[in-house]
Amino acid sequence: MEIDAIATAHAKRLSVADALLPTPPNWDAAAGTELSVRDGVALATRSRVDAGSPEALWRPLTEYRLNVRLGGADPGAAFGALLTEWDQLLEESEASDWDSAAVVTRPSRDTVGTSELLRRGFAPTRVLAVRPADRLAGGPPEVPGVRIRHAEPSELNTLVRLQLELRNYDEQFGVLTRRTDEERALTSATRELLADADSALPSLWIAELYGKPLGFVQVEVPPAAGWADSYVAAGSAGYLASMHVAEEARSSGVGSALAAHAHQLFDEAGMQAVLLHHTLANPRSTPFWYAQGYRPLWTSWYRRPAVQG
Structure with missing residues (x-):
């Protein structure tokens, strides 16, 4: 598939999976390394913060991230192929100390390729959760003391x-x-x-x-x-x-x-x-x-x- 067709298919699948997901934004190819396989494209990026910075309180010092777009009849296979290419890229980085992490952030309800992540040693670790408005009926509860x-x-x-x-x-x-x-x-x-x-x-x-x-x-x-x-x-x-x-x-x-x-x-x-x-x-x-x-x-x-x- 062409890149535009992959992006369109990816956005369509996400809109069906979860109405609260925004339209995937365009990425800056100059910010990282683009990877491509049949029916899938990805952008691999690296960021590092100093140990004494405020950001270091909440993350590993070095993070390698993969942003993916998946299309075709078997997006899970495309995801697995992209992860394989990314692993080859990471092996060249020698990022083997504990204060480094490979991170893939996925829409929670888009479960395509979950087994591919598990097979490569990833674990679902951090969640960005959402609470729509108007769920609170009345004011806060009265709690004694x-x-x-x-x-x-x-x-x-x-x-x-x-x-x-x-x-x-x-x-x-x-x-x-x-x-x-x-x-x-x-x-x-x-x-x-x-x-x-x-x-x-x-x-x-x-x-x-x-x-x-x-x-x-x-x-x-x-x-x-x-x-x-x-x-x-x-x-x-x-x-x-x-x-x-x-x-x-x-x-x-x-x-x-x-x-x-x-x-x-x-x-x-x-x-x-x-x-x-x-x-x-x-x-x-x-x-x-x-x-x-x-x-x-x-x-x-x-x-x-x-x-x-």
């Missing part, structure tokens, strides 16, 4: 502590890597958010349980969440950037109250959809978020290190 309010600059240390607890737990699921200076980086980023007094919608909110701060949620709306427009077919999208409840407050209703409060904020801001990232293997976050009305939209398959063996 729980109060949710704006975070104050004086609570910087509390917010950093909660974020470090979250990182300590999430490390085991394969995306996040602990950094030696992460406390400094988190402190700096959180201080900036707390100082943003001009924002129409505060980013950070604290949950108290009987007067003790035991949870937080971070929310983003446009323009901060403007990047989300390329991932979902919605007029406006918000992003639930992070949420954590201290171990001592689990099963108390704090998490559900925080989530409901965030959704009310998004609804009041006119967001037509809300996105969030979670690790698929997390036995706490995955069932919790889907009980709040989210579902998988994009699934990122990881292989760490990027080249195995």
Whole structure:
């Protein structure tokens, strides 16, 4: 098939699979290496961040990514052929240290070629989940002893502590890597958010349980969440950037109250959809978020290190 025909077939299959998927954008061929097989094309890219950068808190230092377009009568076979070509390219990179990853992000409901990824050592690791608007009936639930309010600059240390607890737990699921200076980086980023007094919608909110701060949620709306427009077919999208409840407050209703409060904020801001990232293997976050009305939209398959063996 010609490249245009492949792109058309790919876009058509995605539109049938999930109405919330946007039209696949054109890619910049100069940004990477183009691969092509019968009925399939792909763009292989590489990105690297410094260990001390804010981005390094949430990803491996070196990421090799593959963006695919699949057409024809057997798109799974085309996907497998593209993965084989990509593996040959990766072997030349010598990316065999743990702080590297090969990443393929696919629409969650487009399951074509799943077995090809599994055979090559990939695992579905990180999900970008979506919650359409208007799922909240009424206001947030009344939970005895729980109060949710704006975070104050004086609570910087509390917010950093909660974020470090979250990182300590999430490390085991394969995306996040602990950094030696992460406390400094988190402190700096959180201080900036707390100082943003001009924002129409505060980013950070604290949950108290009987007067003790035991949870937080971070929310983003446009323009901060403007990047989300390329991932979902919605007029406006918000992003639930992070949420954590201290171990001592689990099963108390704090998490559900925080989530409901965030959704009310998004609804009041006119967001037509809300996105969030979670690790698929997390036995706490995955069932919790889907009980709040989210579902998988994009699934990122990881292989760490990027080249195995």
